[in-house]
Amino acid sequence: MASHAHGHKVKRYSGLMDWLTTVDHKKIGILYLMAGGFFFLVGGLEAVLIRIQLMYPDSNIVNGQTFNELITMHGTTMIFLAAMPMLFALMNAIIPLQIGARDVAFPFLNSLGFWTFFFGGVLLNLSWFAGAVPDAGWTSYVPLAGPDFSTGKGVDYYVIGLQIAGIGTLLGGINFMATIINMRAPGLTFMRLPMFTWAIFITSAMIVFAFPALTVGLVALMFDRLFFANFFDVANGGNGVLWEHIFWVFGHPEVYILILPAFGIISEIVSTFSRKRLFGYSSMVFATVLIAFLGFMVWAHHMFTTGLGPVANGLFSIATMLIAVPTGIKIFNWLFTLWGGSIRFTTASMFAIGFIPTFVMGGVTGVMLASAPADYQYHDTYFVVAHFHYVIVGGLIFGIFAGLHYWWPKMFGRLLNETLGKITFWTFFIGFHMTFLVQHFLGLLGMPRRVYTYLGGQGYDDMNFISTIGAFLMGIGTIAFVINVFVTWAKPRNASNDPWEDGRSLEWTISSPAPEYNFQQTPLVRGYDAWWKEKMEGKKAMTPAEPIGSIHMPSPSILPLFMSIGLFVAGFGFMYDHLIIAVGGLVITLGCMVIRSLFDDHGFHIEPEDQEKGVQA
Amino acid sequence: MSAHDHVEGQLPHEPEKATLEARNKILGFWLFLGAETVLFGTLFSAFLALRHNIGDGPSANELFQLPLVFAATMILLTSSLTSVFAVQALHNHNKKSMLGWLIVTIVLGLAFIGLEIYEFLHYIHEGHKFTTSAFSSSFYTLVGFHGAHVAFGIVWIALVIGQVLKKGLTVVTAPKVYISAIYWHFIDVVWVFIFTVVYLMGKVAG
Amino acid sequence: MSSNQNHTASEEAPKRHKVEGPQKHIVGFVMSLALTIIAFAAVSAGEINATFTYIILVSMAVIQVIIQMAFWMHMKDRGHLFPIVGIFAGVFVVITMVVMALYWVWW
Numbered sequence: 001m002a003s004h005a006h007g008h009k010v011k012r013y014s015g016l017m018d019w020l021t022t023v024d025h026k027k028i029g030i031l032y033l034m035a036g037g038f039f040f041l042v043g044g045l046e047a048v049l050i051r052i053q054l055m056y057p058d059s060n061i062v063n064g065q066t067f068n069e070l071i072t073m074h075g076t077t078m079i080f081l082a083a084m085p086m087l088f089a090l091m092n093a094i095i096p097l098q099i100g101a102r103d104v105a106f107p108f109l110n111s112l113g114f115w116t117f118f119f120g121g122v123l124l125n126l127s128w129f130a131g132a133v134p135d136a137g138w139t140s141y142v143p144l145a146g147p148d149f150s151t152g153k154g155v156d157y158y159v160i161g162l163q164i165a166g167i168g169t170l171l172g173g174i175n176f177m178a179t180i181i182n183m184r185a186p187g188l189t190f191m192r193l194p195m196f197t198w199a200i201f202i203t204s205a206m207i208v209f210a211f212p213a214l215t216v217g218l219v220a221l222m223f224d225r226l227f228f229a230n231f232f233d234v235a236n237g238g239n240g241v242l243w244e245h246i247f248w249v250f251g252h253p254e255v256y257i258l259i260l261p262a263f264g265i266i267s268e269i270v271s272t273f274s275r276k277r278l279f280g281y282s283s284m285v286f287a288t289v290l291i292a293f294l295g296f297m298v299w300a301h302h303m304f305t306t307g308l309g310p311v312a313n314g315l316f317s318i319a320t321m322l323i324a325v326p327t328g329i330k331i332f333n334w335l336f337t338l339w340g341g342s343i344r345f346t347t348a349s350m351f352a353i354g355f356i357p358t359f360v361m362g363g364v365t366g367v368m369l370a371s372a373p374a375d376y377q378y379h380d381t382y383f384v385v386a387h388f389h390y391v392i393v394g395g396l397i398f399g400i401f402a403g404l405h406y407w408w409p410k411m412f413g414r415l416l417n418e419t420l421g422k423i424t425f426w427t428f429f430i431g432f433h434m435t436f437l438v439q440h441f442l443g444l445l446g447m448p449r450r451v452y453t454y455l456g457g458q459g460y461d462d463m464n465f466i467s468t469i470g471a472f473l474m475g476i477g478t479i480a481f482v483i484n485v486f487v488t489w490a491k492p493r494n495a496s497n498d499p500w501e502d503g504r505s506l507e508w509t510i511s512s513p514a515p516e517y518n519f520q521q522t523p524l525v526r527g528y529d530a531w532w533k534e535k536m537e538g539k540k541a542m543t544p545a546e547p548i549g550s551i552h553m554p555s556p557s558i559l560p561l562f563m564s565i566g567l568f569v570a571g572f573g574f575m576y577d578h579l580i581i582a583v584g585g586l587v588i589t590l591g592c593m594v595i596r597s598l599f600d601d602h603g604f605h606i607e608p609e610d611q612e613k614g615v616q617a
Numbered sequence: 618m619s620a621h622d623h624v625e626g627q628l629p630h631e632p633e634k635a636t637l638e639a640r641n642k643i644l645g646f647w648l649f650l651g652a653e654t655v656l657f658g659t660l661f662s663a664f665l666a667l668r669h670n671i672g673d674g675p676s677a678n679e680l681f682q683l684p685l686v687f688a689a690t691m692i693l694l695t696s697s698l699t700s701v702f703a704v705q706a707l708h709n710h711n712k713k714s715m716l717g718w719l720i721v722t723i724v725l726g727l728a729f730i731g732l733e734i735y736e737f738l739h740y741i742h743e744g745h746k747f748t749t750s751a752f753s754s755s756f757y758t759l760v761g762f763h764g765a766h767v768a769f770g771i772v773w774i775a776l777v778i779g780q781v782l783k784k785g786l787t788v789v790t791a792p793k794v795y796i797s798a799i800y801w802h803f804i805d806v807v808w809v810f811i812f813t814v815v816y817l818m819g820k821v822a823g
Numbered sequence: 824m825s826s827n828q829n830h831t832a833s834e835e836a837p838k839r840h841k842v843e844g845p846q847k848h849i850v851g852f853v854m855s856l857a858l859t860i861i862a863f864a865a866v867s868a869g870e871i872n873a874t875f876t877y878i879i880l881v882s883m884a885v886i887q888v889i890i891q892m893a894f895w896m897h898m899k900d901r902g903h904l905f906p907i908v909g910i911f912a913g914v915f916v917v918i919t920m921v922v923m924a925l926y927w928v929w930w
Contacts, residue, residue, distance in 0.1 A: 655917060697895060
């Protein structure tokens with residue numbers, strides 16, 4: 001490893017220390033993928049346990065309390081600790097490459113964001129070992145989650161774990177907004193950005209404006225539970241509906257935070273494997289912005305049955321239905337991109353093509369639910385469960401699988417095995433529809449969600465059985481993917497720069513995986529689909545925008561890890577009323593902040609002769 | 618420019634924006650303030666929703682004393698002016714004057730915190746405790762969050778002063794001065810809404 | 824190339840280095856002061872009806888905040904497009920929440 005620095009020697013680590021101290025966006029992306037993948041398996045295991053319990057009527061494999069814990073942790077884990085981190089993995093791995101940058105705007109904060117997410121997630125999941133698991137649902141509604149009805153420590157784990165993890169998410173949002181605004185290569189104007197970058201830009205903005213609301217809600221609930229405040233305590237003038245508002249002011253943008261990146265991934269893949277320019281690029285951008293805007297004005301559609309009154313219900317109902325318009329624009333644009341293209345059916349493109357009808361089904365039930373009078377019938381039944389799994393699994397998780405298969409060579413330098421990939425796709429796709437299609441009908445028949453068992457002979461039995469078998473198939477699909485990862489790991493690193501041969505954006509112009517500094521020379525972008533444009537003109541590489549020169553890199557740092565450990569310790573201190581420990585943890589965190597502020601990071605330089613050697617991430 | 622003997626080499630007119638790293642920091646900080654806007658906005662919503670639910674405690678009208686609030690407001694407003702003077706001195710590369718204004722800002726910030734602590738102790742004495750009612754919980758959370766921001770700002774500016782003393786006025790320290798000043802103004806802007814919505818409206822509503 | 828970052832839309836056109844005067848900041852301060860005093864006076868007077876007082880208070884606050892942001896937070900300077908977009912997106916979210924909190928639910 002090269003480390004000639006102008007004047008400042010910087011210690012470079014290897015092995016484990018390298019991963020603990022890295023500020024390289026590509027390595028942080030891999031860390032996010034490993035941690036998010038691990039939590040995905042944990043959440044998946046919880047899902048399978050839920051389905052096993054519901055396989056037959058009157059079964060008692062887990063009791064009601066454990067079931068409540070399972071559904072709460074399944075939802076919380078999947079949303080905050082699996083789906084978002086895996087999106088952050090793709091964001092980190094790909095966005096700087098797509099915009100021709102050498103790193104993100106704030107490499108240090110990027111690392112801090114990962115470690116706070118990780119320790120928040122660990123804290124939340126340690127509840128399983130502490131014997132006090134959150135059990136008030138992933139929405140943690142009060143008064144159930146308040147101090148009177150959740151007397152144990154369970155909900156405290158939820159409240160504190162999510163606060164710590166939320167810091168990381170907020171930092172990521174700010175970081176990627178600043179990166180995309182300030183770090184684009186010359187010529188890469190906003191209306192030439194790849195669709196994935198656009199989606200991440202808008203998603204980051206939504207994170208920045210939605211997560212603080214959750215933080216306030218969690219702080220208020222924490223004050224109620226730990227310090228006897230009265231935000232939600234009706235007996236002392238508090239208001240339970242306030243929690244619902246605050247939670248969904250965050251919560252509804254959150255679902256768009258999840259799905260917009262998937263839209264971006266699908267746009268990239270559909271275009272690449274149809275070998276066509278994305279149809280209606282500017283309308284795609286417009287639709288993305290519009291979805292984000294409307295996403296902040298529809299939260300009360302989760303609360304139609306709360307009793308907000310006909311005016312509020314009517315307005316929120318209309319606003320919700322409006323979202324179908326930009327979403328429809330996107331669906332048609334994908335179809336028109338596919339239309340007349342010479343489509344290649346790789347695993348990535350199969351997931352992308354499977355996404356389209358699946359997401360349409362989730363969208364249609366969404367419009368059904370948006371109708372306030374009808375929602376009184378659907379509310380809190382399996383119909384809702386089916387709807388949001390269609391958009392989150394059928395939308396987001398398909399998108400993530402598509403993105404992982406597509407960008408795996410760029411992240412790891414190896415193509416995933418296509419045979420195993422197709423096994424993953426078919427088992428997961430069929431399993432998914434088996435699990436959740438029948439749940440619509442279970443809901444319409446009246447089966448309530450969040451019940452740990454049901455009586456036989458009400459017409460629920462067969463469909464629950466089918467649903468459970470489907471869940472097993474999804475599990476097999478996931479296992480096939482994990483096997484694929486390990487099989488691929490053993491293969492040599494031989495992916496070319498542009499392994500799909502039809503790559504369109506800048507990430508396909510550099511080696512797989514990208515060198516530590518990404519671009520030896522910053523590329524000059526001459527149009528939308530920058531790389532495709534050059535290829536069509538017979539060029540073998542991008543035109544550089546600068547001469548070859550010494551490249552400045554940020555130094556690695558262990559501080560983000562310690563700052564997150566400080567918060568983790570402080571969380572436990574607050575939870576178990578050891579104020580000294582809590583203060584100690586905060587002192588660690590603040591102390592690290594002071595150290596970071598006092599000692600300037602001069603970074604180091606990679607000289608041209610070392611660049612030739614191919615310094616690899 | 619007589620101020621130039623205070624700095625190493627030539628600094629550009631706006632040294633806080635001289636490097637891309639610094640421009641990234643300033644942009645990122647603004648985005649963070651966007652997030653802070655939502656954070657305080659949510660606290661305001663909660664307060665507005667709960668402000669009439671005073672339980673057995675005293676009402677806003679009985680509790681608040683306008684002279685005290687007016688004094689606190691004046692102090693914070695003046696500190697905002699002094700911190701903008703510091704940024705102006707930064708633009709003119711006048712290190713001594715910049716440090717002077719930053720120290721005045723800190724002193725005013727400490728005075729504000731002192732008044733707030735006195736005010737809270739007084740309220741607790743009047744039976745307006747954190748746990749008294751939904752009104753009191755949301756009041757202390759909102760105003761306390763703001764106070765915590767002020768306290769954090771004081772520590773931050775003190776650290777920045779230390780760094781400028783040690784390292785001089787450079788393209789690395791200049792953005793730190795600038796960003797801490799932006800933060801300080803933001804705190805003042807939030808206070809404008811606190812004295813309006815919490816104190817003055819509380820006085821009107823009775 | 825001594826920086827690891829890419830320069831988009833270089834804005835470092837040479838500028839004339841002129842000493843900044845305190846006048847505009849003092850103007851901002853005096854305006855803020857006046858608005859604050861009007862707000863406190865409106866409440867202390869106590870003879871105007873409540874709704875009208877609310878309107879005065881909120882307008883004074885909004886004007887003062889705009890003045891402070893423009894004068895002191897340099898928002899009227901060049902290159903502040905994204906800060907403005909950022910803050911106003913936040914304000915937009917806050918307004919929806921506050922309107923909801925005040926009107927539909929608890930009024």
